[in-house]
Amino acid sequence: MVDHRFKWDAHVCLPISVATDVSDLLAYLRAGVDFISLNIGMCMNPLSQIGPVIDHFTAAIAATPGLKLVGSVDDLEPGVTGVAFDLEGARPLQGRAEAVATFHAQGVRMMHLAYNRNNEVAGGCHDGPMGLTELGHDVVAEANRLGILLDLSHTGEASSFDIIAASTRPVVYSHANAAALHGHARNISNAQMRAVAATGGVVCPTGVGKFMGLDRAPTAQDMLPYIDHALATAGEEHVGLGSDMWFGQDGVDETPPPDPATGQDFDPHYWWPEAFDYDHSASAIGGGYLAPEEWDVLPGLLDDHLGPRIADKVLGHNMRRVAAEVW
Numbered sequence: 001m002v003d004h005r006f007k008w009d010a011h012v013c014l015p016i017s018v019a020t021d022v023s024d025l026l027a028y029l030r031a032g033v034d035f036i037s038l039n040i041g042m043c044m045n046p047l048s049q050i051g052p053v054i055d056h057f058t059a060a061i062a063a064t065p066g067l068k069l070v071g072s073v074d075d076l077e078p079g080v081t082g083v084a085f086d087l088e089g090a091r092p093l094q095g096r097a098e099a100v101a102t103f104h105a106q107g108v109r110m111m112h113l114a115y116n117r118n119n120e121v122a123g124g125c126h127d128g129p130m131g132l133t134e135l136g137h138d139v140v141a142e143a144n145r146l147g148i149l150l151d152l153s154h155t156g157e158a159s160s161f162d163i164i165a166a167s168t169r170p171v172v173y174s175h176a177n178a179a180a181l182h183g184h185a186r187n188i189s190n191a192q193m194r195a196v197a198a199t200g201g202v203v204c205p206t207g208v209g210k211f212m213g214l215d216r217a218p219t220a221q222d223m224l225p226y227i228d229h230a231l232a233t234a235g236e237e238h239v240g241l242g243s244d245m246w247f248g249q250d251g252v253d254e255t256p257p258p259d260p261a262t263g264q265d266f267d268p269h270y271w272w273p274e275a276f277d278y279d280h281s282a283s284a285i286g287g288g289y290l291a292p293e294e295w296d297v298l299p300g301l302l303d304d305h306l307g308p309r310i311a312d313k314v315l316g317h318n319m320r321r322v323a324a325e326v327w
């Protein structure tokens with residue numbers, strides 16, 4: 001292999017379904033990406049849905065040459081795309097901090113405590129102000145103990161600062177852009193970026209067009225202002241990349257079943273409120289994310305823009321450092 005550049009995508013998504021074809025992830029192998037963190041569920045996905053999806057993803061990844069489920073940075077191999085799981089929100093813990101250990105044993109290496117809306121653990125970014133609860137403190141301690149990276153994407157500001165203060169390990173934003181460049185409630189303040197950097201953690205600008213004011217999929221070039229802003233604000237040791245790429249698959253339905261706690265049917269308008277610029281028309285879903293092929297373009301682009309030393313840090317070395325420290 002000639003001049004391989006180490007690349008880490010901090011967050012990618014497949015349909016949350018046992019019918020999902022994981023071979024879509026081979027696009028990352030073709031683009032020379034060494035590691036991806038793969039979403040296995042959000043706050044709206046009950047445990048009855050997530051458990052079988054984890055089993056399916058685990059078996060399918062094991063059966064796919066070129067992909068490998070990894071539990072530590074030492075498990076990464078040249079010429080193979082390593083995969084670990086991430087959980088977007090604490091509701092699937094069902095109110096039990098002890099459940100974090102079950103997810104860790106199943107390959108989860110990164111988690112959010114809230115997904116857009118408040119829950120019994122922490123506040124979400126599209127809900128009223130709310131700090132970390134007593135249960136939330138227990139969940140942070142358990143994630144720290146086990147070696148799960150805490151991720152503040154989708155989390156409300158007050159809870160973000162509480163998690164930063166409570167965590168004894170570095171924390172990250174695996175997919176979040178600067179509010180200073182585009183005013184969206186999913187984007188984050190300069191103070192949030194600096195606070196994460198102060199933990200030793202990493203801020204990963206994300207390739208979601210909506211959070212950049214674009215109505216199309218961003219290109220690698222579109223990422224540059226967000227990378228520049230994160231570098232200027234958090235510092236060169238504290239910037240990575242998380243595409244948030246979502247692979248839609250024809251005929252694969254990932255609609256969550258009714259919430260077991262409330263009996264309510266899944267309501268996308270609750271989780272992605274129109275008031276925050278979410279479009280629920282079928283034509284608007286998919287197509288708005290930084291594609292895996294852009295990872296082929298990023299090294300040359302970042303070399304020209306930042307120089308190879310800083311480019312390497314952003315492409316993957318910073319996230320690898322934090323993962324090696326926490327996992």
Ligand SMILES: [Zn+2]
Nearest residue numbers: 088153154175
């Ligand atoms: Zn997300």
